[in-house]
Amino acid sequence: MGDFRELPDHHLQTLDDDQLIAYTRAAREAGRHDPMRPAIAVLAYGYWDILVNRARLKLPDADAEQVAGEALESAIVSAFDGRSVGEFRAWLHMILSRRIADYWRKRERTVATRPLPQPGDEEFAGFEPAVEFEGEALHARECLQRALEELSEPHLRAVRLYLLGPHTAEEAAVLAGEEMTEANVHQIASRFQRRVRELLDEL
Numbered sequence: 001m002g003d004f005r006e007l008p009d010h011h012l013q014t015l016d017d018d019q020l021i022a023y024t025r026a027a028r029e030a031g032r033h034d035p036m037r038p039a040i041a042v043l044a045y046g047y048w049d050i051l052v053n054r055a056r057l058k059l060p061d062a063d064a065e066q067v068a069g070e071a072l073e074s075a076i077v078s079a080f081d082g083r084s085v086g087e088f089r090a091w092l093h094m095i096l097s098r099r100i101a102d103y104w105r106k107r108e109r110t111v112a113t114r115p116l117p118q119p120g121d122e123e124f125a126g127f128e129p130a131v132e133f134e135g136e137a138l139h140a141r142e143c144l145q146r147a148l149e150e151l152s153e154p155h156l157r158a159v160r161l162y163l164l165g166p167h168t169a170e171e172a173a174v175l176a177g178e179e180m181t182e183a184n185v186h187q188i189a190s191r192f193q194r195r196v197r198e199l200l201d202e203l
């Protein structure tokens with residue numbers, strides 16, 4: 001239990017999915033739950049494009065990104081206790097399926113295209129997300145929004161391009177302008193994630 005070493009956010013950005021899963025498992029086994037959240041966030045951000053594309057199969061294009069964002073927020077405040085990348089993907093997809101179901105339920109409509117996955121389907125294999133109350137997801141969204149609003153315009157562009165978008169830090173630096181460097185983007189992302197965690201802890 002004493003072998004776990006917490007890594008700074010910028011180091012987490014350099015780990016691949018398997019390494020991030022191993023890191024969260026080591027933190028959990030050491031009884032260190034706080035370091036798990038930023039690692040889960042880095043993991044989940046990496047699947048943003050996949051989440052949006054899956055959401056577009058079941059939702060109007062205008063709402064797909066919003067629902068994918070809700071799934072991402074739920075993942076960040078949830079407790080993943082699996083041991084493999086495959087389990088994480090199934091867990092993340094199940095959260096998205098629940099957010100899609102919530103979307104249609106709120107509108108008192110049914111999906112007329114492809115049916116939603118059902119328990120027992122292959123993509124439902126894995127672990128149940130531990131979001132006990134919808135209020136937690138709402139709190140997470142509010143924290144993310146507040147942290148975004150605190151950013152300057154160039155930093156906001158960098159965060160949207162790198163953390164919330166499909167771009168690498170190098171690409172985000174070029175697209176964000178302001179003579180930004182890849183190192184700047186990593187620093188901005190690290191500060192942003194730290195700020196989100198601070199806000200999440202203010203209950």
